[in-house]
Amino acid sequence: MSATRRRPDNWRSRCGSWPKAAVNLxxxxxxxxxxxxxxxxxxxxxxxxxxxxxxxxxxxxxxxHATTTRWMRRGIPGAAGLSQRAAEVART
Known part of the structure; x- marks a missing residue:
């Protein structure tokens, strides 16, 4: 998120489609x-x-998870942790 544009504090309740928009972005x-x-x-x-x-x-x-697993093999910083979190969310 850029420094010039901040999300409001109640963004979760106002933006039901935020996860999909964030994934697409x-x-x-x-x-x-x-x-x-x-x-x-x-x-x-x-x-x-x-x-x-x-x-x-x-x-x-x-x-x-699939994408970040490939990135993890390439050595992209942060990919390993995100891949693990994605796997945990996918199991829910």
């Missing part, structure tokens, strides 16, 4: 090879998804 940022930003966005999305049992969340978490 992270995908497009990753396509531009901006891995650190996409890891941060996916991390926020996983935080919101955690504890919410839905097929869409499981599917997105599995996708994040």
């Amino acid at each position: 992270a995908r497009s940022v990753a396509a531009q090879r901006r891995y650190d930003e996409s890891i941060a966005l996916w991390g926020e999305a996983l935080t919101v998804m955690d504890g919410v049992a839905s097929e869409r969340n499981r599917r997105e978490a599995k996708t994040i």
Whole structure:
């Protein structure tokens, strides 16, 4: 998240589609090879998804896990921790 644009404190209640938007944004940022930003966005999305049992969340978490596992092999910083979190959310 940039320093000029801040999310309001009640963002979770106001933005029911935030995880999906963050996942989509992270995908497009990753396509531009901006891995650190996409890891941060996916991390926020996983935080919101955690504890919410839905097929869409499981599917997105599995996708994040698969992608970050590949990044982990390449040595991208932060990918290993995010991959582990995504696997945990996918099991929920």
